[in-house]
Amino acid sequence: MRRKINREDIIKKGLELIHLNGFNATGIKEITDAISIPKGSFYNHFKSKEEFGLAVLKHYEKGTIQRLEGILQNSSHLPLSRIRLFFEHLIERMQEKFEYRYGCLAGNFSSELGDVNPAISQATYDTLEAFKARFDACLQEAVAAGELPADTDTAGLAEFITNSWQGALVKMKPSRNAYPLEVFLKYLMEKVLTH
């Protein structure tokens, strides 16, 4: 017997298509066709494409935060090593899972919709701030461990790290290789995260 398609199935398929093709380029019918449900049943779950986009972003944020916390809160490594390990993990993931396409959904939404759709703009801001907060917490641990100077502006540094990674992803897409990501990590570890 065929399982009933639920809200989460629509979100997951939507994430897959929007992550690759962008929000405006992905039609609702394309999503419902891909999971073989009538277009109308989309509206049993979501009032509008905007509401759907917000749900997709929330779903993506949850998964990313889990990955972030899994590495950045792992006290078997020193705090700065955790940051390096996290980005090494992401660089590998970009290759193996995404072949250097897709980028970060929050960055994509921010770039495509951050200046025109107020609700999605606010949500992408909140998502990027949530990522940043995890770096900030880890940087505070690095200060406490003496890996960074006591007067480090950890929030500013976390802002720089979060944003610069987004920029590396922007260039990764047309490059279709790891070079922009590796350059980011090299300067981050060798120049920025130093005493």
Next chain:
Amino acid sequence: MRRKINREDIIKKGLELIHLNGFNATGIKEITDAISIPKGSFYNHFKSKEEFGLAVLKHYEKGTIQRLEGILQNSSHLPLSRIRLFFEHLIERMQEKFEYRYGCLAGNFSSELGDVNPAISQATYDTLEAFKARFDACLQEAVAAGELPADTDTAGLAEFITNSWQGALVKMKPSRNAYPLEVFLKYLMEKVLTH
């Protein structure tokens, strides 16, 4: 007598609308309506929306390169000061001309289309590389002037600078303020561009 609308007029209006709203979100009819020409005359100048997008990007690249060279080749300042002055100029421009919206057209294209449209992807790559080449040249001057170590990988550093600025712009849009840009410039000058 009304001046005849030419190819450049369509490109300029297209740049304005695509820069704010994105490539997929901007219809050809929206552009032709905005300059009061029939939609059909668009196709006297451009075979397709893709060809038009490439022309708009080229137009944008030309203007940006002029601004880059105007500051980065001004030998009345030391090379690293020129880089700082260039970004200070851009930060001011983002506020005054764009109210912290728009971002960089090349970065926007890269983010929106870099993983799905091969022709535009290649063109955005070339545009970002053209920007990077201007930073690289200035960094080589900084090495020659003793502002940076002799063994500096100027190409790698130029890649890092170009991309990290794009990332600052990604966060600027939903933030709608200069903070991400200022944080970028602070860490660039205080940590990355040091001997």
